[in-house]
Amino acid sequence: MNGEWVESETGALIEVENPANPDEIVASYQSSSAEDATAAVEAAAAAADDWAATPGPERGRILREAGTLLAERNEELTDCLIAEESKAYAEANGEVQRAIDIFHYFSGKAADPGGTVKGPSSPNQNLYTVEEPVGVVSLITPWNYPIAIPAWKLAPALAAGNTVVLKPASAAPGVAVEIARSLDKAGLPDGVINVVTGLGSTVGSGFIGHDAVDAVSFTGSSEVGQMVYEQATDAGKRVQTELGGKNPTVVTDSADPADAADIVANGGFGTIGQSCTACSRAIVHKDVYDEFVAELVDRAESIDIGPGSDHEMGPQVNADELDSTLDYIGIAEDEGATLAAGGGVPEGEEVESRYFVEPTVFTAVDTDMRIAQEGGFRSSHRGPQGE
Template identity: 80%
Template sequence: MTETNENYVHGEWVPSETGETIDVTNPANPSEIVASYQQSSAADATEAVDAAVAAAEEWRTTPGPERGSILREAGTLLGQRKEELTDLLVAEEGKARAEAAGEVQRAIDIFHYFSVKAADLGGTVKGPSGRNTTLYTRREPVGVAALVTPWNYPIAIPAWKLAPALAAGNTVVLKPASLAPGVALELAKALDEAGLPDGVLNVVTGPGSSVGNEFIENEGTDAVSFTGSSQVGEMVYEQATDAGKRVQTELGGKNPTVVAASADPAEAADIVATGGFGTTGQSCTACSRAIVHEDVYDEFVAELVDRAKSIDIGPGNDHEMGPQVSQSELESTLEYVDIAEDEGATLAAGGGVPEGDDVEEGYFVEPTVFTDVDPEMRIAQEEVFGPVVAVMKVSDFDEGIDVANGVEYGLSASVVTDDHTEANRFVDEAEAGVVKVNEKTTGLELHVPFGGFKRSSSETWREQGDAGLDFYTIEKIVYDNY
């Protein structure tokens, strides 16, 4: 019998007032229902916000070390449940098991990291101009934070928003993505067991049009953090700022890897393949453009095609690359394959649905390589969110940088080169929030800021590390004349 999960509101597990649920199926086997979740309404979201508002004063005045101890215990509980959380993530989102286990570990590490930060959170003492005066600052929580998170990293992204929000003394309402909400609810279970007071965290599943909108517009919320597509995120930003909220958005990408003439083609192909085909290309930082110097172009293409063809595709527990998360995501990727061919790009590898017993039922797609791509083609300009890499030939390094910057996104970018001058030029000139040298575009350290330029971000507040705490705190300056 399929398990039916409830919302977590004011420390209790409760059903939606709608009485309706939504089934989440396994993308590797869509006939398999993994679990059912609440199809919640705006009224359910309002109840969650009310609970967060009611709990705000108690949590705000809880000492930082005490808040940190709860986060630390929650991280420990998540570690004890790592295998079952990995199972759930693979079943709902479809990731290959190694990728899913890495994501769960990332969430554990985030909770442990911010458990320490909670104890250190304070202010600074400054020298006053006058005598008999103490001048200092205090960092205080913003209030109630509304978090809206995506399906592609269904435990890591909720964790890196939730942990700093709680560490800083905010209460939280969270709406996880409906395609894979299970692991976000497991975060709530761990925090509840760790001793989080009632109402400090509230998790409501359901549509963005009802739950998400209410979280954003309700007068009880003070800050909004959203990760998702640029199109939706820009609407969220406008909606939240119109309501007077503090807001951060982390959005889409069209991430390039520039392969210089000095690069080793095999090494460059490894870097591009890992960045482009890992997580089935369903990462905002995935490499979707390889911009290759003409001197190494042919050899690079041959190496990349070999890697694309060698990837083992199938259900995530037993294979190197899992399915796309849904039928609509698969159809979108296949549509971009058709668009690229219609525009004149050459299909060098993949481009279709694989065959075989293991992939017969799910939303599987082949790792795909296009060559002879013009930088103005849609395949080179628009986010695909699937395992598709467009390869473009350039005549020199200057042209490579121009092509890399010639899109409306600016999230992550990398360069493969043995020339130190080129590496430093790329760091200086690449229009991206994350820049890497001789590394894949994917993969982030949890203790440094993350965010993009242009349409990849609201360019307001960064996530992760100390920057993550900045978003969830506001500074008070104190003049104490004694």
Template identity: 70%
Template sequence: MPVSKQNYVNGEWVSSDTGETFDVKNPANPSETVAKYQQSSRDDAADAVAASVAAQDEWANTPGPERGRILHQAGTTLAGRKDELTTILVEEEGKARPEAAGEVQRAIDIFHYFAGKASDLGGTVKGASGRDTTLYTRKEPVGVAALITPWNYPIAIPAWKLAPALAAGNSAVIKPASAAPGVVLAITEALDEAGLPDGVFNVVTGPGSSVGNEFITSEGTDVVSFTGSGQVGEMVYDQATDAGKRVQTEMGGKNPTLVTDSADPAKAAEIVATGGFGTTGQSCTACSRAVVHEDVYDEFVDELVDAAEAIDIGPGLDHEMGPQVSANELESTLEYIDIARDEGATVAAGGGKPTGEAVETGHFVEPTVLTDVDNDDTIACEEVFGPVVAVIKVSDFDEGLHVANDVEYGLSASVVTDDHTEAKQFIDKAEAGVVKVNEKTTGLELHVPFGGFKRSSSETWREQGDEGLEFYTIEKTVYDNY
């Protein structure tokens, strides 16, 4: 019998006033219900906001080192439950165990990182024009943070939003993605055990149309942080800014890897395969376009096809690549492959659902390589949240750079080259918030800023590192005359 999970409001585990729940299914075995969660209402969300508002002043006045101690203890508690949380993540979201374990470790590291940062928050002393005056700045929390997080990194992304918000002295409410909310509730349990005061952090599961909308538009919330699709993110941005809130949105990507004629095709294919097929392609930074010089194109394609066909597909607990998270995501991926075929692309590898005992049930799709793709084809322009790499042939570096930039997104981009001049030109001219040389488009350090250009981001505030803290603080200038 699946366990029914509750919301967490004002330090207590409570059921929704709707009396309704929703099921989370195992994407590797959709007949298996992993857990039941609250199908919450707008009133449930309003109660959570009210609790955060009531708790905010006390938390803001808690010394930074004490806030940091609680965050550090929460991270340590998560570390003690790492194997359990890895299994929850695999069973709800579907990714392979090594990937899930890495993501859980990322969340642990984030809590420990921002635990230290909580002690460093302060301001700067400046020289005053007049005598007998101390002139300085101080950083203060903005207020109540509304966090709306996606299913594809269901513990890492909530951690990198929540930890800096709490470190800076904000209270917070969160609506985790309905496809995989279990690990957010585990974070909540860890914070509760660590002694986080009641009301400082509240979790409500349910639809974005009720819970998310209330968090975004409520007079009680002051900042909104959203990660998800471009269409929804743009609506969130409009709603939040119309309500006068500080907002950051991180959205989609159509991330290129440019392979130059000086690159080793085998090494380049390995980089693209890791970035394109890892996490079943369900990452906003996944490589979905390989822009390849004509001199190495054929050899690169052969190597990439070999890499795709060698991937072991099946349930994430014991296979290399797990399923897509839902039937809708699988259907969308297969539809994009069909559109690519119709527009003239060649399916060089994959292109459908795999066969075999391990994949008889579940939302599995083959790692897919598409060749003969033109830069204006649908598959080269629109985000495909699945393990699909479109290979585009170019005649020189300048054409490759143009193709890499010629999309409405600008999240992550990489170049594979042995030419230092080309690498430097790519760094200078790539229209992306994250640029990598001889490395996959996926993978982020936790202490440097993350965010995109163009339609990938609101381009307002960055996440992670010191910049992540900046979003959750506001600066006050003080003239102290004595």
């Protein structure tokens, strides 16, 4: 906060466990207080005018340098992401690279904030618009893309001249903290970015409710997002919510069933299925249905499951997420869907007593079944009301 690494007066810590080995604590972070959240917002507000007045090219230079610093630590950040979330190496490394690309992209956009010139209706007049920063922006991000989503929100906010308070998800805050470290090293002025780790009910709600916060960007569940939206709009703030989905892939009769199965498997089982944009439904034409199902089941059953560092598919992020997934598998069976693949916890020394679940395929799913309508995430996107 305000350019310094500050100890919270709470003295409490949030311990982050390795999802592939829950007995291993990989990191500890401060469980900050409402007072810490307030101090962060006040630091951002104090820095807002000077940062808004900083020329766009200078803002862009800092963003580019931060991206370069992240690039120099690509492997280190990948290891941190895998340790805290256990995403497969290729996915984790790709996400880190995406964050780097985002900072480099918006470094160029910072020099050209836009504005328009209009034709006036009267002589001897100039009519034009000027883009100005909103002010202090509060960002609340989830664990399923712990470096990409903070980068998606941070880079454009900073490029446009806003100051930021960020609360990363408690399950995997490490890479977001390292973004702040890189921005600080790149020369970002004190108070422009302030990262506060802690519970959403304390820190996130403190950010949203503070009078000095002008805008809120939240990624999380629909239930929590609705509360965020109402709290922010009631206070007259701008608000952006990116919530859960139930995303279908439509497979037509002209589709190649094998290609379609590849697409659905990648969309459904990639990132351990823990994505709000994951493909969770396939709507398949009857003429290719049987062949498509056979192809998809084959792909589900061939996925290599184990710790993300050296396997194709890692574990669920925590016990709550695993329980939620298994609960929905049970609900689907109780409602009459046909289990075609997976559906349980895998066996083997490397995966027992941990948070792994088999890639699962259901067929004969009616549109009124809960698995056809509900995302099923219990903890993947929890926001200000708790982690």
